[in-house]
Amino acid sequence: MSDKYAVPNKLPGKTVSVLAHRKRRILQDKATLEQKKALKTKRVAGAKRHHKFRRPESFVMNYLKAERTAKRIKQTIRRTNIVDFKEPEKTNEKLLLVMRHAGKKVFDETTNKILNTLYLSTRHNAVFLRNDKETQVLLKVIEPFVVYGYPTLSTIRELLFKRGFARVNSRKTPIQSNALVEEHLGDKGIICLEDIIHEIYTVGPNFDAVKSFLCSFMLSSPRDGWKNKVSVPYKRGGEYGDRGDAINDLIMRCM
Numbered sequence: 517m518s519d520k521y522a523v524p525n526k527l528p529g530k531t532v533s534v535l536a537h538r539k540r541r542i543l544q545d546k547a548t549l550e551q552k553k554a555l556k557t558k559r560v561a562g563a564k565r566h567h568k569f570r571r572p573e574s575f576v577m578n579y580l581k582a583e584r585t586a587k588r589i590k591q592t593i594r595r596t597n598i599v600d601f602k603e604p605e606k607t608n609e610k611l612l613l614v615m616r617h618a619g620k621k622v623f624d625e626t627t628n629k630i631l632n633t634l635y636l637s638t639r640h641n642a643v644f645l646r647n648d649k650e651t652q653v654l655l656k657v658i659e660p661f662v663v664y665g666y667p668t669l670s671t672i673r674e675l676l677f678k679r680g681f682a683r684v685n686s687r688k689t690p691i692q693s694n695a696l697v698e699e700h701l702g703d704k705g706i707i708c709l710e711d712i713i714h715e716i717y718t719v720g721p722n723f724d725a726v727k728s729f730l731c732s733f734m735l736s737s738p739r740d741g742w743k744n745k746v747s748v749p750y751k752r753g754g755e756y757g758d759r760g761d762a763i764n765d766l767i768m769r770c771m
Contacts, residue, residue: 614643665764
């Protein structure tokens with residue numbers, strides 16, 4: 517056979533170069549397509565996680581929790597004798613420090629409204645309240661969700677200097693100078709943080725104005741954890757409810 521009819525063993529260099537480039541492009545396109553598919557699958561999976569199917573039983577349990585809470589509230593109101601409330605005689609007992617320690621989700625509407633009204637909308641929020649009849653009734657209703665007691669002057673000072681924020685134009689603003697205090701409370705004779713501390717501790721005539729100026733304090737879980745069951749009242753060896761002077765030790769562990 518003549519050599520002119522022989523099939524060459526190799527393709528011309530230019531053809532090989534074009535084919536190699538084409539093969540590389542196809543592989544790259546394939547890799548890009550697979551990457552896009554993987555990304556889409558990940559997004560779909562993420563969306564499904566955010567919209568998990570909830571079994572009917574969970575709705576029933578939430579309803580039962582709300583119903584039990586509503587029943588407890590009615591019983592509490594019936595049992596609470598407001599007439600028997602005695603005005604505190606000691607100066608330090610005129611003031612209460614209340615911290616919400618439980619209830620990530622509260623299904624009872626009444627309890628939720630009270631917690632929000634007292635600026636205890638989230639766990640570990642803490643506020644100062646007057647120790648009067650109205651406060652005592654509200655605390656009885658929300659008691660399983662809060663711990664409270666009588667703060668010392670030292671505790672009040674620590675809270676304000678370490679966790680104190682002001683509410684300025686509906687915004688949470690750090691109290692970085694006495695100028696901010698004087699600007700908003702100067703007309704009431706309160707010009708510095710020490711004046712605020714005194715007004716809170718003595719539950720003075722401008723207590724409500726100071727309370728409105730301050731944001732609720734954001735604390736943490738106790739450093740060494742809760743020592744007892746949070747679902748049991750303090751007077752029965754648990755954690756929630758009235759702790760008297762023992763509130764100070766707890767708050768220090770939460771700062």
